[in-house]
Amino acid sequence: MDLSERKLKILQAIIGDFIRTAEPVGSRTLSKKFDMGVSPATIRNEMSDLEEMGYLTHPHTSAGRVPSDKAYRLYVNSLMEKRTLTEEEKEFIRTKLNSNISELEKTIQHAARLLSEITMLTSFAITPNQTADKLKYINLLPVDDRTVVLMIVAESGKISNTTVKLKDPYSMEGLDLLSKSMTFTYKGKTLSEVLTLDIIRTFRTDMAALSRLAENIMPNFLSILERMLDVDLFMDGYTNIFSFPEYNDIDKAKMFLEMLNKKDDFTKTLIERGDGIMITIGNENTDDRMQECSLITATYHIDGKLLGKLGVIGPTRMKYDEVLSVIEYMTDNLSESFKLTGGKEKE
Amino acid sequence: MDLSERKLKILQAIIGDFIRTAEPVGSRTLSKKFDMGVSPATIRNEMSDLEEMGYLTHPHTSAGRVPSDKAYRLYVNSLMEKRTLTEEEKEFIRTKLNSNISELEKTIQHAARLLSEITMLTSFAITPNQTADKLKYINLLPVDDRTVVLMIVAESGKISNTTVKLKDPYSMEGLDLLSKSMTFTYKGKTLSEVLTLDIIRTFRTDMAALSRLAENIMPNFLSILERMLDVDLFMDGYTNIFSFPEYNDIDKAKMFLEMLNKKDDFTKTLIERGDGIMITIGNENTDDRMQECSLITATYHIDGKLLGKLGVIGPTRMKYDEVLSVIEYMTDNLSESFKLTGGKEKE
DNA sequence: TGTTAGCACTCGCACCTAGTGAGTGCTAAC
DNA sequence: GTTAGCACTCACTAGGTGCGAGTGCTAACA
Missing domain, CATH: 3.30.390.60 (Heat-inducible transcription repressor hrca homolog; domain 3)
Structure with missing residues (x-):
């Protein structure tokens, strides 16, 4: 079966709504909120197809649909419109990032904090492998x-x-x-x-x-x-996980925080990841404890060469568009500022 | 009313049992477990007196008794037998603490981690105010x-x-x-x-x-x-809080972790505390968010002069005897090792 | 053939209810 | 002063009910 124009539109609407509300999306809500031009019944049929194709799941019979990891992957790869930051947002990041901190570690720690504040997720950064x-x-x-x-x-x-x-x-x-x-x-x-x-x-x-x-x-x-x-790991905003209803379960929250607390494991996972912007969604993560998380990392450069990493971790239901643009802008800026302080030597 | 020998014995038994089990202690359980030599009814009378005197509280009519902050204070001041560490435990701490780390910050961070591992509580340490x-x-x-x-x-x-x-x-x-x-x-x-x-x-x-x-x-x-x-704050074992049933409530756990996450506030609280071993129990803490916690801090010395602090935070129901002896031993050791590396200069 | 309205059905959830058991408080007897 | 007995309290659990959001199917319609 093919993904028709209308199916894509419906899928996109479901993903968008679920990312915002964390509630399973029903056919009626969808047709009302998004003005699809077709009746709930039609949407139901389409949703049923989408489920068969693996893009949606069903927590139980009488609940709405929830996007699967496959749906998020499709969303990230093609459906999502990459947000461009406004000039104010950029300005905010630039100034916060350049508040004259001279020590490398402190700057990176600072960047991690900033990232968690903006995205409201748990952020982390590692120093380059030297x-x-x-x-x-x-x-x-x-x-x-x-x-x-x-x-x-x-x-x-x-x-x-x-x-x-x-x-x-x-x-x-x-x-x-x-x-x-x-x-x-x-x-x-x-x-x-x-x-x-x-x-x-x-x-x-x-x-x-x-x-x-x-x-x-x-x-x-x-x-x-x-x-x-040694690669240093900085982490910030770990309590942000509590703002997600999917982590209102004490056991889930505990598991999430304990995973992050195993710093050696986590650092290893980060080091082994590829360069550039990497997104792994839900079951794409090899770590068992991350099956319900998405991990986004990007690399920054020191002196144009060494690579450190910066990123966020949160539930698969994540504002990918926003987070991605913020991370991208931040790593660009970091690389730029490390070029100025550390590079251009001629001895 | 005076605290008779028997009242003290009962109070101590209640505190001891509650620290272990986190369950309100009933009169029957008490007489069985601790072989008091008197019947549950007598114990009930005594408990009733103790409650009137402010040492015990009652979550609800048909529950057992729970020690109040005042009871813990009495326990810490006089009832508690200070545990002396076994030679193995001492040896463990000594070797772990002296694993050739030369940088001051790393050593302190390391000490905080060790403390949380041993006590199973959330630990912290601050570098000296310089x-x-x-x-x-x-x-x-x-x-x-x-x-x-x-x-x-x-x-x-x-x-x-x-x-x-x-x-x-x-x-x-x-x-x-x-x-x-x-x-x-x-x-x-x-x-x-x-x-x-x-x-x-x-x-x-x-x-x-x-x-x-x-x-x-x-x-x-x-x-x-x-x-x-700047005073640096290191913290470790924050997920240990989840092992306490009193923090099985998501809101409580959240509040606890968010309090610790406000590092500036927390550092300030620590700096303002007195020197030496300080214990504040429940409502003795000025911070609203710590009303259900006990905070134990001790000072370590650098070069015999500057004071840094090391400690733990956890529920008021805490193994005070164990924790105290560990903290005391650790700060002594830290001070000793900082004496050797930083001191004895004669220029 | 695709779309839609109608309707039975499902199932989580909130709410209520009664039963259970641990524990207290009081009284009267020892 | 100590104890046994007993009524009483109250959190907790399990089972039951009604509600509502949402599906899936069928039959009619364009």
């Missing part, structure tokens, strides 16, 4: 006679540091020499590359004179690298 | 010809930095001079002190030669200081 990021600079700074700060700057602009407490005093020359030599040795190598080298051994043989100092520093160096490789 | 923290060190590091890293080290060991993109190129000497001069000017001053100075103006007149560079740096300097003054 395995491809390269070391640019290693610095050792004196603090007091037995304390130094070890600082690593990556090409992406990410900075990480730690305070190291030394067993023995050090000389300024030694410190300087060591940081120069470390920079010389590791500059341009990716973080993960350096981590796989047997650093502690190789470095000691190269620079016997500094071995005592290096011995103290190296383990810290490694742990900073490890930490830099 | 207003009393003093500047120790300001450093400007070259990255490329128009990018420098501005880095601030505080006496507490807290480090914060940002990448600054300059409009004009800089010289290494200028950079060095500026960082030395900034360190000289601001070292030993507290963060808030420096923030209240009209830095941008005063600094410019002092060092005319470097004004271009300083002009670029100073706004970043200020925003880092501001950020360092």
Whole structure:
């Protein structure tokens, strides 16, 4: 059976109405609200066809129709008119996003919060996977006679540091020499590359004179690298789920929140997703606990290269058009602002 | 009326049973379970007295008794036997807490997570308020010809930095001079002190030669200081609330989670609390939304001075003895470990 | 052949009802 | 002061009823 013009129109109306009201849509309501030009009986026939084709379901005999995941997929792919944001909305996002936050993590966290506020959904963001990021600079700074700060700057602009407490005093020359030599040795190598080298051994043989100092520093160096490789997950607006009647059931709400609380699992799911804008609806999600959710993610770029992700999760009944345009605009803006602060270097 | 020995025994039994089961405790159950040596009727009389005195309440005529906030207070102050942790439990906490994390924030976040895992409650931690923290060190590091890293080290060991993109190129000497001069000017001053100075103006007149560079740096300097003054809030185990039958009501759960989601409010509440171990039970909390919760906080020290806070929030029916001993042990350990990494400096 | 009106039927939901059981409060006896 | 006995209370549950929104089918109509 084919999807006739009229069937599409009816389907679209059902999806639209259900997204707004969360109530199963009946034939009478439909013909009244949307002025279809045909009687409820006709609509009923069409709806019956649509159900047979898998686009609609029936919670029970005497209830209206509810769109299936397949219907949402069709809606997202072709029926939906992509909303363009008004200039005010854009302006709002731009200003909120650029409120002079300099630290990468904070900016991303901020973006997640903004996204949940606008969409009224649960939002999340992950920092880029830094395995491809390269070391640019290693610095050792004196603090007091037995304390130094070890600082690593990556090409992406990410900075990480730690305070190291030394067993023995050090000389300024030694410190300087060591940081120069470390920079010389590791500059341009990716973080993960350096981590796989047997650093502690190789470095000691190269620079016997500094071995005592290096011995103290190296383990810290490694742990900073490890930490830099971690993907951070930020989440916001998790209580927004309560505003959806489909989550008025305590068990469902609990399951949803507990799924989000398993941050490692969730991060993994996000990392494994493809790039660009990705939408997975209901049963398209591999995770069992997401069978009633839709997940939308988009990627932002740092320095035009590294990819982080930003997105929302909510019930399959979701304002896809709005959410999509907001996410798209936000990731574009994020990428743009990370280009300005982190890029265009010429050394 | 006085609290006789027997009344206390009955009250303690009711509190103990209710904490475990969350069911109102009846006279018959009590005499059976706890072998009181008296008949249910006698217990009923005593319970009636206790109710008159405000220690018990009655959800409705034909239900058992439930401890009031006043009862919990008595319990916490005198009835409760403080649990001492077993050596295994201590060992578990110690090792989990010391799993070589070097960054202050991560350690605290980690501690909050551990606390929620052990107590099965919602836990939180805030970093110290840094207003009393003093500047120790300001450093400007070259990255490329128009990018420098501005880095601030505080006496507490807290480090914060940002990448600054300059409009004009800089010289290494200028950079060095500026960082030395900034360190000289601001070292030993507290963060808030420096923030209240009209830095941008005063600094410019002092060092005319470097004004271009300083002009670029100073706004970043200020925003880092501001950020360092922020108290960070970490929270964990918020879904644990669902394991309490008293939060099986969707509205209650929602209210609880939304309260926690208002991080600014919650942080403020925590900051305003006294030091040391603080317990507030039900109506002792000033916040309306916490009337059915108990809040337990304890302070940890950084470098023996600055105070951060760690604690749990949950229903008034809470295993006070267990929770208290865990929190106490954890804050002691935290303070100890922060002493080792951040302190003992002699310059 | 597609569309429509009519009507029986379905089923969730809100409401009511009575029965049950845990527990209290009171009284009178020990 | 303690206890047994008993009437009473009240939340909770299960079963029953009426309502209304909505379907599905059939027969008539354009």
